[in-house]
Amino acid sequence: MSNNVIKRLKFKRKNSPKSWSILLFGFLAVIIYSTLLSNVTPDTVDAEPYSISPRDIQSPITIEMKEETLKKQKDAADKVENLYSYDEDSPLKQAEKSNEIFKAIEKINEAEKKDKDKESLTLDQKIDQIKGMVGNNQISPEAYTALFNASPSELRSARDLASSVINDTLKNKIRVDQLEFFRDRAEDNIQQNSNFSSSLKSAVIELTRSNIVSNYLLDVDKTKLAKQKAIDEAEPVEIKEGEIIVREGDVITPEKFKQLKLVGLLDKEVAVYPYVGLLLFVLILVIGLYYLIRDSFAAKESSKRKQILLYIILMAFSLLVMKLTSFIDKMEITGIFFIVPIAAGAMMIKMLLDEFTAILSSVLFALCATLMFNEGSTGTFNFPLGIYVLLGCIAGVIYLGKRHLKSRILKAGLLVSFINVVSILIILLLQNGKYSPVQIGLEIGFGFISGFLASVLALGLMPVFESWFGVLSTTRLIELSNPNHPLLRKLLLEAPGTYHHSVMVANLAEAGCESIGANGLLARVGSYYHDLGKTKRPHFFIENQMNMENPHDKLTPQLSKTIIIAHPYDGSELLKEYNLPAEIIDIAEQHHGTTLLQYFYHKATEQSEKDIPESDFRYPGPKAQSKESAVVGIADSVEAAVRSLSKPTPVKIDSIIRKIITDRLEDGQFDECELTFKQLDTVAKTLSQTLNGIFHSRIEYPEQQIKKKVDL
Numbered sequence: 123m124s125n126n127v128i129k130r131l132k133f134k135r136k137n138s139p140k141s142w143s144i145l146l147f148g149f150l151a152v153i154i155y156s157t158l159l160s161n162v163t164p165d166t167v168d169a170e171p172y173s174i175s176p177r178d179i180q181s182p183i184t185i186e187m188k189e190e191t192l193k194k195q196k197d198a199a200d201k202v203e204n205l206y207s208y209d210e211d212s213p214l215k216q217a218e219k220s221n222e223i224f225k226a227i228e229k230i231n232e233a234e235k236k237d238k239d240k241e242s243l244t245l246d247q248k249i250d251q252i253k254g255m256v257g258n259n260q261i262s263p264e265a266y267t268a269l270f271n272a273s274p275s276e277l278r279s280a281r282d283l284a285s286s287v288i289n290d291t292l293k294n295k296i297r298v299d300q301l302e303f304f305r306d307r308a309e310d311n312i313q314q315n316s317n318f319s320s321s322l323k324s325a326v327i328e329l330t331r332s333n334i335v336s337n338y339l340l341d342v343d344k345t346k347l348a349k350q351k352a353i354d355e356a357e358p359v360e361i362k363e364g365e366i367i368v369r370e371g372d373v374i375t376p377e378k379f380k381q382l383k384l385v386g387l388l389d390k391e392v393a394v395y396p397y398v399g400l401l402l403f404v405l406i407l408v409i410g411l412y413y414l415i416r417d418s419f420a421a422k423e424s425s426k427r428k429q430i431l432l433y434i435i436l437m438a439f440s441l442l443v444m445k446l447t448s449f450i451d452k453m454e455i456t457g458i459f460f461i462v463p464i465a466a467g468a469m470m471i472k473m474l475l476d477e478f479t480a481i482l483s484s485v486l487f488a489l490c491a492t493l494m495f496n497e498g499s500t501g502t503f504n505f506p507l508g509i510y511v512l513l514g515c516i517a518g519v520i521y522l523g524k525r526h527l528k529s530r531i532l533k534a535g536l537l538v539s540f541i542n543v544v545s546i547l548i549i550l551l552l553q554n555g556k557y558s559p560v561q562i563g564l565e566i567g568f569g570f571i572s573g574f575l576a577s578v579l580a581l582g583l584m585p586v587f588e589s590w591f592g593v594l595s596t597t598r599l600i601e602l603s604n605p606n607h608p609l610l611r612k613l614l615l616e617a618p619g620t621y622h623h624s625v626m627v628a629n630l631a632e633a634g635c636e637s638i639g640a641n642g643l644l645a646r647v648g649s650y651y652h653d654l655g656k657t658k659r660p661h662f663f664i665e666n667q668m669n670m671e672n673p674h675d676k677l678t679p680q681l682s683k684t685i686i687i688a689h690p691y692d693g694s695e696l697l698k699e700y701n702l703p704a705e706i707i708d709i710a711e712q713h714h715g716t717t718l719l720q721y722f723y724h725k726a727t728e729q730s731e732k733d734i735p736e737s738d739f740r741y742p743g744p745k746a747q748s749k750e751s752a753v754v755g756i757a758d759s760v761e762a763a764v765r766s767l768s769k770p771t772p773v774k775i776d777s778i779i780r781k782i783i784t785d786r787l788e789d790g791q792f793d794e795c796e797l798t799f800k801q802l803d804t805v806a807k808t809l810s811q812t813l814n815g816i817f818h819s820r821i822e823y824p825e826q827q828i829k830k831k832v833d834l
Contacts (some may be wrong), residue, residue, distance in 0.1 A: 150434050162396040172374065172376075174372070175368040177370045187358075187359045207341040207344070223269075228277060246264065261328060261329060264324070265324065279525065283315065283316055287308045296334075300336075305330075367381050407489060407490075415478065431591070439467065440464055440468075440483075442684075445577045448497070458564075463579055464515060465538045465691045467483070467487065468481075473522065487511055487512075487515055488509070495507045514538045514572065517538050539569065541568065542573055543569050599644060609697070623762070625650070627758050627761050631645040631754045636806060645754055647706065651697060651710055662682075713758055716789075718739055723738075749795055764817070779806050
């Protein structure tokens with residue numbers, strides 16, 4: 123591949139439409155970042171411990187004081203008392219243990235009586251047997267001796283008494299530190315309610331005391347959970363965003379100095395986080411904006427570049443206006459920032475581009491305003507002002523409507539003023555502050571002036587942008603629709619039939635476009651000029667052939683075809699000569715697309731023995747590139763076809779409209795525009811309704827009936 127080819131490819135790649143768009147939106151990102159940079163630069167304080175504060179110092183962020191939080195959590199946990207749990211089974215369980223010992227003794231005694239021949243067991247052996255039967259216990263040998271020596275009746279009485287005392291005692295909640303108290307009380311109970319021998323009584327007391335245990339124990343898990351809950355519920359100790367750490371004239375104590383350092387107000391080093399955060403903020407805004415509105419611009423690349431450039435300039439201008447207003451805010455006049463006339467930018471974007479782009483831009487203006495006007499606010503973002511900007515911009519955009527005439531700009535400004543005043547009142551009322559009448563009056567006054575300034579700016583700058591960028595605004599379209607325009611006068615005088623046809627097509631095309639959300643005014647004006655090329659040879663077109671012979675009867679089909687096919691391009695040349703907008707020229711060139719001149723084609727095939735290709739009798743195109751061009755083409759064919767009907771009826775009109783649309787659809791005439799099947803159906807219904815209104819049946823008045831009888 124040669125170097126020249128490589129250079130051409132590189133140049134083409136650099137200047138591709140997508141690269142151009144990305145470059146311009148990147149430029150917009152740089153502008154937004156530059157205008158907001160000073161508003162995120164960290165504010166530092168030159169202070170030392172025990173020095174005097176030169177001003178009220180507010181915290182720029184909300185941050186936790188971790189040491190104080192930990193201390194608060196520890197205090198909260200220490201206040202939680204230990205939690206205990208009561209063993210409800212302990213009375214029965216411990217009484218049963220006592221009974222098991224008595225039962226074991228009774229069994230050993232009975233076994234010993236039955237086997238008198240055997241050698242008697244020693245006390246130690248009996249104790250070992252009991253331990254094997256009931257488990258190990260802490261009963262002394264002396265107590266066992268007294269129990270083994272007791273008679274069966276004494277043993278039963280001792281068992282019942284021990285069981286009763288144990289059961290009654292353990293019905294109380296006994297903590298470890300209370301254990302001796304309840305054992306002593308049980309011992310006193312046995313002393314008072316028994317007449318056993320001293321040795322048996324001592325044994326019962328010992329057995330009872332050993333089975334009285336702590337049944338109200340510390341619940342470690344519950345206590346731990348309770349302390350953790352107290353810790354979790356303890357609010358963290360924070361320095362709130364906007365909180366005044368030190369007031370003007372106060373001494374900066376070591377504690378206050380520590381707080382100033384914690385919130386970063388003493389940092390002498392450059393903090394990069396705010397700049398990175400701003401970069402991410404701007405990237406999200408611009409990338410989101412690009413992907414949402416990139417399809418809103420014109421399909422034609424030259425027009426698209428022009429529109430994107432216009433949009434970036436309007437955005438840059440609006441941001442500059444906001445930035446200059448933010449400098450005025452430093453004058454410390456109450457509410458002066460409400461004077462920002464940002465609605466002018468949104469209204470100009472609406473009038474010069476489209477409503478969707480204007481509304482999205484209003485959102486971007488509002489988000490930028492929250493940062494740009496954060497001077498004196500408690501945080502990084504001034505959200506009340508963002509809401510104020512958003513409501514004002516959207517009010518101006520929506521009021522302009524589809525027919526956004528310049529005469530509506532002043533009225534839109536008044537509406538913006540009203541919405542601004544309402545927004546300010548909403549902000550003041552929701553903040554529930556104590557405001558003086560002077561402060562309220564100033565803020566409301568600035569809000570009202572803002573709407574007036576916005577309308578003045580928009581009115582003054584609209585002609586400038588329209589002139590610089592050749593924007594086909596509503597005002598320009600209305601000027602072109604004036605019947606006194608030289609080209610329309612030419613059409614009226616030289617081809618009156620075509621002029622009348624164009625007016626009819628304009629009515630149909632406007633109704634059809636507005637029914638599908640396209641630009642109805644553009645379609646109307648384009649229709650006025652779409653057949654201007656017929657003025658070159660007006661009598662070769664049937665609508666201008668009044669009381670004369672059709673010249674095509676004497677021409678060959680090929681020559682007739684050449685004359686007919688030339689009229690879109692003759693009109694295009696004439697429109698270019700008079701410097702009409704490209705959109706009007708496109709409609710003139712595209713309204714026939716690449717359709718076939720069926721009459722002359724069939725005439726040619728009948729006269730020729732050879733096959734004639736259809737392409738010889740088709741318009742060169744291009745096909746319709748926009749909805750407006752496509753609808754004008756449909757209306758053009760429909761008006762001519764319906765006019766040819768001798769007795770048009772609603773059924774005939776609807777049938778012929780749908781046939782024309784179907785033929786064009788099958789012929790691929792809508793392949794290069796964005797018309798959908800649903801929109802085509804809507805256009806068909808609208809054209810049918812409009813034509814039925816034009817060709818409605820009329821009542822014959824008596825004079826007409828008499829005239830008919832006379833004629834007969």
